[in-house]
Amino acid sequence: MRRPHPDAARIISAHGRQAWVQTRLGGLALCHLKGRDLEPLANDWVQVDDPDRPTVVTDLLERRNTLYRQEGQKIKALAANLDLVLIVLAGEPRFAPDAISRLMASLIEQSIDFQIVLNKADLPEALATANELIATFQPVAPCRPWPVVQTSTREPKGLEALARVLQPLARADDQACVALVGQSGMGKSSLLNRLVPDAEAQTNAISTALQSGRHTTTASRVYQAKTEGGLGLQVVDTPGFQRFGISHLQRDDLERIFPEWAQISEELGRCRFVNCSHDHEPDCQIQFKISQLLDSQPAAGQQLESRRQQWLRLLQASS
Numbered sequence: 001m002r003r004p005h006p007d008a009a010r011i012i013s014a015h016g017r018q019a020w021v022q023t024r025l026g027g028l029a030l031c032h033l034k035g036r037d038l039e040p041l042a043n044d045w046v047q048v049d050d051p052d053r054p055t056v057v058t059d060l061l062e063r064r065n066t067l068y069r070q071e072g073q074k075i076k077a078l079a080a081n082l083d084l085v086l087i088v089l090a091g092e093p094r095f096a097p098d099a100i101s102r103l104m105a106s107l108i109e110q111s112i113d114f115q116i117v118l119n120k121a122d123l124p125e126a127l128a129t130a131n132e133l134i135a136t137f138q139p140v141a142p143c144r145p146w147p148v149v150q151t152s153t154r155e156p157k158g159l160e161a162l163a164r165v166l167q168p169l170a171r172a173d174d175q176a177c178v179a180l181v182g183q184s185g186m187g188k189s190s191l192l193n194r195l196v197p198d199a200e201a202q203t204n205a206i207s208t209a210l211q212s213g214r215h216t217t218t219a220s221r222v223y224q225a226k227t228e229g230g231l232g233l234q235v236v237d238t239p240g241f242q243r244f245g246i247s248h249l250q251r252d253d254l255e256r257i258f259p260e261w262a263q264i265s266e267e268l269g270r271c272r273f274v275n276c277s278h279d280h281e282p283d284c285q286i287q288f289k290i291s292q293l294l295d296s297q298p299a300a301g302q303q304l305e306s307r308r309q310q311w312l313r314l315l316q317a318s319s
């Protein structure tokens, strides 16, 4: 997102009543927050007392989007003003497909584009496991599956393909921002270190705990990446989550990750009830389609039925 105001400053990371702010000249300054209500996030745009030598964050500028997740009763936010989220998955440890579906629904609700990155592609068993799990949240044909880029930070592998995904976002003014998001242990920080080779130096520069590969990330933090040709991009490393609550989402948000339902309605007509949950209702076209397939093509029928079960779990989680 473009700098909304010539004097606006970017939040690099937020820590309680303090935050690291990027100065107009590109340096970093630890600032206090004015007032109790200011709760800036990584990559927020803020107003400061002095853009060259900031000491106080005085105001929060409007957010274009926010990456929210819910943990128990609390709504937590991971970062703001994102142009793209890289959803990082791996087979070891195994990621949870429902958590990823929930994340995707949250991103769609906030109009944040995403790209799935399947990491640890150097481990054959983990790769096979992950591909099986990914298949469970992919829309069933003829709907199009979400594209997946396979990477390994060890070998390394697939990093050029990932760079090609990011290239259109890299700009001379460095303002676009991509976030690495996913469960703990998937390799987000390892990917960050590949995308931003001097990430450790940037971390050390603000003397927080060193985030080497083996250390779990505890707070979101913005890093400056340079791509070929001197173009720049901001990359946010976020802490991994175990659960991804979605009670802030509506049914419409969930429907976008189940394009099969719209496709079946187009093919067979609508369910009798407008708000049909495709569960127990009479004259449900989704259930009709599944029973038809189970007779004629059992494997396809089972695939669609497992998507319906996933839908019901998410619907339950969002209400």
Ligand SMILES: Nc1nc2c(ncn2[C@@H]2O[C@H](COP(=O)(O)OP(=O)(O)OP(=O)(O)O)[C@@H](O)[C@H]2O)c(=O)[nH]1
Binding pocket: 119, 120, 121, 122, 123, 151, 152, 153, 154, 155, 182, 183, 184, 185, 186, 187, 188, 189, 190, 191, 212, 213, 214, 215, 216, 217, 218, 238, 239, 240, 241
């Ligand atoms: N085999 C293999 N291991 C990897 C790869 N990428 C990361 N790892 C390992 O996976 C473990 C977790 O990596 P991190 O980068 O810390 O994972 P993270 O997603 O940042 O985890 P959190 O900060 O806890 O959310 C480390 O031991 C890494 O060395 C990979 O491509 N292949």
Ligand SMILES: [Mg+2]
Binding pocket: 188, 189, 190, 215, 216, 217, 237, 238, 239, 240
């Ligand atoms: Mg990490």
Ligand SMILES: [Zn+2]
Binding pocket: 271, 276, 277, 278, 279, 281, 283, 284, 285, 286, 287
């Ligand atoms: Zn229905």
